[in-house]
Amino acid sequence: MAPEWDFIIVGGGASGLSLAYTLSISELAFNRVLIFEPETKIENDRTFSYWTTDQHEDPWDSILFKTWNACTFKPHQKSRFDISPFVYKTLRAADFYKFVKTQLQQDTRFVILQQAVSNIETHQEYGLVYSNGTPYKAQWVFNSAYRHQTIISSKPHLWQHFKGWSIKSTEPVFKLQNAPIFMDFTVDQKNDCRFMYVLPYSNHSALIEYTGFSAHTWDDAEYEDAIKAYISTLQISNYTIFEHESGKIPMSANAFKNPYGARVIPIGTAGGCTKMSSGYTFAFILKHSHQICNALLKGTTPKPINANGVMNGMIKHC
Structure with a gap:
């Protein structure tokens, strides 16, 4: 007999841990939650940035790295914009992982297994997750892994891909009062859409990230050479x-199909949390986590954040 759980979360990244944290502080009654994540997830492997309003109560404020009230775009000449009433918030993945895992370690209902998942099945009343040859049974399975072919079954489709360096310079070239440079399009476009993203941490440090929109990713050297050239400018x-x-x-604007069935709920990018025009995901992950908890509290079926089947096609949410 497969070990039984109330919920299984496949993936301990942003979407999986956000859902786990939201469950842990919710009023929902449950006994056991199992999280599968093969990596340790302690390093700062991501920078999560998102938009919110000044009045918005945010549980992540205690671990925010930086906030800004303005942003800069550079198609040709630099243009600075006041974004109020919105605030642009950034938190480091390492701080996010530590914060959530500390919460879960204090909640005996949660177990994290550092194992990979080999298969997922859905049945009428439960889902099954297989890992290391063992089946694990749950009322609901929340899966952050997506099958790429279920997203790119039709056109149009591109990748947003990036590589970034957090650097510390001897010269105080980054001013904290300066706004992040969201998109510097002065770099060579090379028949693609390419830009630099600069997030100042201090007067001496910043994240400098080279981003492209194209059908294929590039060799590491192409990202790194572009970052080096930009730093020199x-x-x-x-x-x-x-x-x-x-x-x-x-x-992608393609129709998204859940390949597993009714008892397996996709989350994260797989669950429609990525804004198809910009790639921003984190704020939608937080929203989806609350929607899932609310559905479970009401005894209704949790759904992807866009139940209409189009991957974040409802631009009015942005």
Whole structure:
């Protein structure tokens, strides 16, 4: 007989841990939650940034790294914009992982297994997750892994892909009062859509990230050469790299299909949490986590954040 759980969460990244944290502080009555995550998830492998309003109560405020009230775009000449009443918030993945895991370690209902999942099945009244040859049974399975072919079954489709360096320079070239540079399009486009993203941490440090929208990702050298060239335009002669991050996000308007069935609920990018025009995901992950908890409290079926089947196609949510 498969071990029984109330909920199983596949993936201990942003969406999985956000859901786990939201469950842990909710009024929902449950006994056991199992989280599968093969990686340790303690390093700062991501930078989570999102928009909110000044009045919005945010449980993540205690671990925020930086906030800004303005942003900069650079199609040709630099343009600075006041974004009030919105605030642009950034938190480090390492702080997020630590914060949530500390909460879960104090809640005996949660178990994290550092194992990979080999298969997921849905049945009429439960879902099954297989790991290391063992089946695990739950009323609901929340799955953050997506099958790429279920998203790119039709056109259009692109990847947003990026590589970033967090650098520390001897020169105070980054001013904290300066706004983040969201998109600097002055870099060579090379028949794609390419830009630099600069997030100032202090007068001497910042995240500098090279981002592209294209059908395919590039070799590491292409990202790194572009970042080096951009750093030189900032007149930085001496710097050290203290963190790296990279990733890719599917940018698609295609119909999203759940390949597993009714008892397996996709979350994260798989659950429609990625804004198809920009790639922003974290705020939608937080929203989806609350929607899932509310559905469970009401005794209704949790759904992807866009139940109409289009991957974040409802732009009015943005």
